[in-house]
Amino acid sequence: MVDVITTPGTQRLAFPAGYSVVRECLELQRNAPARKGIARALGLSPLHPDARSWFEGALGEIRVGALLERLGPEWAVLHAVPVGTRGSDIDHVLVGPAGVYTVNTKRHPGARIWLGERMLMVAGQKTDYLRNSRHEAARAAKLLSAATGEDVTVRPLLVLVGTGSMTVKQRPTDVTVLTDTQLLKWLDRRIPQLSTEQLRARADAASDPRTWTKDAPALEPHQGDAFEALRIEEARAETVRLLWKAVPLAAVVIGAVAAVLGAL
Template sequence: MQGSSLANRRAGQAVMAETLRIHDGDPPRSWWRRLVGASPLSADSRPWFQGALGEIAVGRILGRLGPEWTVLHAVPVGAGVSDIDHVLIGPAGVFTLNTKNHAGREIWVGERAILVGGHKQHYLTHARHEAARAGKRLGAAVGEPVSVTPVLVLIKPKQLTIKQRPADVKVVTDRELLPWLKRRRPVLAPEQIARIAAAAVVPGTWHNNPAPSEDPAALQERFTELRSSVGRAQRRRGLWGLGLIVGGSAAAVSYGSDLLTALLNAGLS
């Protein structure tokens, strides 16, 4: 059964599911909106869509870690619908990764706060809470303390200003993530890694009442279809914009001299 192991879950699975749930409830685009390339995403579904893209991108990066690492995605935790974006277990330790897709935005990082476009976010608090939660649940499952390092991954920021790095949360960009992980020294023995990883893939380790999830492959296929639709709409908007530029330039060339003469005559009269 696919839901019996968290190892089957895809990067961004929970966010993909929420994106599609919201999108399914949105009214369909009119023929005119489709013609001009209006996005199929609504104001409600767009943030979830961007979040899913961020987690998928980080999932691809984590896929380049060696076989000595166990990588879990979209881990349901607690009693509700909360999940941890990524959980890593390997020689360098245990990590919870919180992914934030703010591509093209300016981000400021201080010891106690993170600002995105000048607005304060509670990312550091959430990252600490996730790591503490993971450590408590994994420790209970293996019968010994498990130290978990919180990591905040920022996707393609336009500008990242580090005023002062937080002491207890590692803040990295997507480009920095893999080199940072590979540079870390080993702290866990192989038998410790195996014991923690065996507990981590069990849904009941994390969630009070784990439920079977949607088939990951089917969910990813539906999200890929939506992503293709978003891409087609974007390309269509680009073609319309290019057409307007070309048309405007041609009109300026054809009628520019006549228009200038008319304006001069109007000014002299």
């Protein structure tokens, strides 16, 4: 990653991808009852209903975070950047030769997407994703400009993870909408815009918690392990559910084969 200029003793942002949503997911998951033997046998989800949306969101941010870590050393990549005093955060902030970007990540496995200039719909439902992406970029530009003493332009990216088909009526002019599989190639094609000095100044400011908030949350080192355990448990439950769905089909196939053999 890019060399960041910091004074001795300066704290740097170092949250893992999805940190804020993982924390919220685990907090809500505390209310989930322990699964009994029959629940496990049937593949019932271990997730508390209130935690599911946060769980899905965390998977999306972690996926995009892993992709962004593949960027070259000229990029500064920050995750779960806390903003303000109300617990808000920006999923990812990127500082590279091509400029500064905020990344808003949304995960909708297999969903149909409709995209227009001012609206994005998921499975026919309107969302605020474009508006929120614009707001995040504008807020980041204001804070980074104040921190660097320069006019910093920030471009919003909206990255969709795991979606199905996408119908594009008209692409927004001020928000770039990409799938997770398109993200790295798109960034790689950007034309350099910043000098070395501008890049370092912006990366330094972006990495300083004081740029974004007066009260950054403390890093809880074991949070990632707890979420990974939950992810594995949910994946195992999903596998069991799929096996149960396959049982009726298997019975039909076996019955058909038996009938054929009996007729011979």
